[in-house]
Amino acid sequence: LAAELLADPKERAEHVMLVDLGRNDLGRVCRPGSVRVASFLEIERYSHVLHLVSSVEGELAPGRDALDALVATFPAGTVSGAPKLRAIEILDALEPESRGFYAGATGYLSFAGDLDTCITIRTLFARAGEVTVTAGAGIVADSEPALELAETGNKAAALLAAVALAERLETGA
Numbered sequence: 001l002a003a004e005l006l007a008d009p010k011e012r013a014e015h016v017m018l019v020d021l022g023r024n025d026l027g028r029v030c031r032p033g034s035v036r037v038a039s040f041l042e043i044e045r046y047s048h049v050l051h052l053v054s055s056v057e058g059e060l061a062p063g064r065d066a067l068d069a070l071v072a073t074f075p076a077g078t079v080s081g082a083p084k085l086r087a088i089e090i091l092d093a094l095e096p097e098s099r100g101f102y103a104g105a106t107g108y109l110s111f112a113g114d115l116d117t118c119i120t121i122r123t124l125f126a127r128a129g130e131v132t133v134t135a136g137a138g139i140v141a142d143s144e145p146a147l148e149l150a151e152t153g154n155k156a157a158a159l160l161a162a163v164a165l166a167e168r169l170e171t172g173a
Contacts, residue, residue: 002043005050010142015041015052017140021077021084022056029072030058048157066115070105076119078138079103101125102134124159133159 005011019037026035035058044051060069080103081087107117125132135156137148167173 002045002050005043005052006041010140011052012041013142014138014140015054017082018077018138019054019056021082022054022073025073025077025084026056026058026069029060029064029068031061034059046158048154049151066109066113070115070117074105075103076105079119079121079136081138099134103136122155122159124162131163133163135159 019040023035023037035056038055038057040054042053044053060066075084075088077084080091101120102123104120105117106120107115109115122135123133125134133156135152137143137151137155139148
């Protein structure tokens, strides 16, 4: 499956677009010439999915800090699309309700100025006996709706399995 993912033209094109978007976002707050792709098209394996992963890094420009980097890169291209501002406008017009915590970020900012966040995707939220599971897929011109729906289901599967296990443990079944 990893070889298929790496060879898939649609997945590669989507990933390259996101890496370019990340480079552009960081370029707004980093020293000129310091933004670089530290790793590219690596495979990460999870219980129910494989991911293409790249790392984009840069040195913050003088007068810029971790919060500037967060603002420049938020929301992440993986949950907004490109061009980012227009994609956000389209999402706002099409999506019937707010995403809430989904597609946002969670993390910490230390007193030393260090910031570490992650995107809240494939997320489980439980409140007052109700559980919400969120997952999604990147849609591009070459997307096939049935495959994107299957991808979303695969991404949600681990969370849904956790909910089912919790229910079994709670009921003793």
